[in-house]
Amino acid sequence: MGGAPAAQRDVGGRGQRSAGSWPAVPRRRQVGNVLFWALCLIALALVITPTVWLAGGVLYRAIPNFHWNVLFTRTQPSLSGGLVQPILGTFAITIGAMVIGGVISVLTGLYLSEFASGRHRGVLRGGYEVLAGIPSIVLGFVGYIALVVDLHLGFGLLPAVLVISVLTIPYITKSTETSLSHVPTGYREGAEALGIPQSWAMRKIVLKSALPGMITGFLVAAAIAVGETAPLIYTAYFSDQNPSMHLTHQAVPYLTYVVYYFSALVNPGTQANILSYDAALVLLVLVLLLIILGRIIAARSRRHAE
C-alpha cells in the first residue's frame, strides 16, 4: 500500500511513533484499522471485478468470431451478414443529437452563466436538472406518442434525434455552464478594458477558454447517444436500410438494437448471435475511444492552464 503522496501519508502519522515514550496502540484499534481498510479494498475489488468480467466476457465471445468484413458487409433481413447499416445509423443519430442538442445546450449554458440572474437562473437550472432525472424510456414513449403518432412523423431519424437530444441536453448544458463560470473574471475585465465589444469577447476569449470543458460534456453526451436503446426502439424502430436524408417515415437501424434483438435472448441461432456480440464489441470500442479522447483533452487543457 506504500507510495501514497507524502501529504496523505503523514495523516497516518505512523512514522513518528518510534519516539518510545508513547503508550502502545491498543490491539483492538490496530485490528479495527486493518479490518476497515481491508473492507475498503474488497469494495474496490468488487468495483473492478464486474467491469473486467463484463468487458472481458464480451471480448472473449466476440473476438474469436470477429472478421473485419463485418464492418463492410450489409445486414441481411435473415439476421446475418454484417453491420454496415446499424453503424451508419448509430453515427447519424449521434451526430444529429450532437448538433441539435449541442446548439440548444450551449446557448442555454451560455445564457445561464452570462446573462441570467437570481431567481430566473434558479428556475431554469432546476429545469434541466430535473430533465436529467427523467427515465429514458419515458422520453422514448413521449417521443412515440407526440412525434411518431400525433405529428405523423412516423418512425425515422428526426424523432430519434429529437428524443436523444433531449436526453443529452442536461449533460452539455451543465458542462457548458460550469466551464464558463470557471473562466477567470480577469479575462472578461481585460477584454472590456481593451474596449472589445462584449459579443466579440464572448466568442474569442470566454468561449475559447471554456472549450475543453464543453467538449468533455459533448463526449459524455455522445457516449449516451451511442449507448441508448430504450428511447430509440419506438422512435427509430429498426430496418435494414441505410440511414438517408428522409428524416421521417423511414426507420433507422442502430447498433444497440442489434445487440439486443440478434442476441441469444431473443433470436437463438449462431449467425445472429455472433453479430450481436460483434455489435457489442463495436460499441465497447466506440465508448473506449470517447473515454480516451476525454482524457487527452483534459490532460491538454491542464497543461495549457499551467
Add this chain to the structure above:
Amino acid sequence: MIPLLALCFILVVLLVEAIPAIRVNGAQFFYKSVWNPGSFSSTIVTTDGVKHLSGIDFGVLPDIVGTLATSAIALIVGVPISIGAALFIVERLPRRLANGVGVFLELLAGIPSVIIGLWGALTFGPFISQHITPWIARNMPDVPVLDFFRGATGDGEGMLTSGLILAIMIIPIVASTTRDLIRQVPILPREGAIALGMSDAQTARKVTLPWVSSGIVGAVVLGLGRALGETMAVAMTCGVSLGSVATNLYGTMTTISATIVTQLDGALSDGTGFNVRTIAELALVLMVITLAVNVAARLMVRKVSGTALPVGRGV
C-alpha cells in the same frame, strides 16, 4: 428556456394521453396484481365515454413493487461498495494508480446498458443461479423475513439478478462522485483528528465521510434515479412476469420500465388505443416517482450544503 419547455411538453403529452386510462382503470390500478390487455378479437366496450377492448384488467402493483425492490437492492449493495472503494482510491492508492482505476469507473459508466443486460442475462445470471443462490437458499433459516431468501432459485432471471445488475450500474455514479468529494476535504480537520489520536480508519469514518455526507446523499439519489428508470438491462434480466409479485428473492418479476418497453409493441395493435393509454398512465407513475425522488433530494441537499447536485452518470 428549451429544457424547461421540453419538461412541460413531456408532462402535458403524458397527462393528455393517460387521462382516459386513469378514469377507466381507477384506483385498482395501484393495488391489484393483474395484467390483462383484453382479447383483440373481442367486442369494443365504452366505459365513461372511453372506448376499450372488453375483458381488460390492469393493476400494476407488481411493477411498482418491482421497481422499488430492485432499486432498493441496488442501493443496499452498491452504496457501501462505492463509498468503500472511493475511500480506498483517495486515501490508499498512489495518484497514478488512482487515475488508472478511474478509467475502470468511466468504462463501467459508459458501457451501454444493453450490453450490461446481455452479460447479466447470459453470463452473470446463470452463474449466480448455479454457484451462489442455491447455497444461500439452502442455508437461510426458515423464519419470517429471512424466508424471503429461501425457495426455488430459478435459472438466473429474476429480482436478485436485476438488483445486482442495477447495483453495478449505479456504482460508477456514486463512487466517482464520492471520490471527487473526498478529494476536496481539507487537510486540516483530518490532521486535527490524527492529533487527537484517531486512527486512519476512525478519521475516515468520523471526519472525512461526515464532511461530505450531503454530497454523498446527492450522489446516491442520482444513482437511485438511474436505477428506478433503467430499462434494457432490467428488461433483459428480470424475466418480465406481468401481473404477479415475486414470491422470493430469486423469482421472476417486472418493473415499470421493463413493462413499458416489452408491452408497448403489443399494445400498438389495440385498435381502440386504450392499451397505449394504460402504458402512458404507467409511464406517468414512473415519472412521478423519479421526479419526487429527484426534487426531494435536490431540496434536501441544497438546504444542507448550498451547492447544486451534480448532473450526470459519473463520467
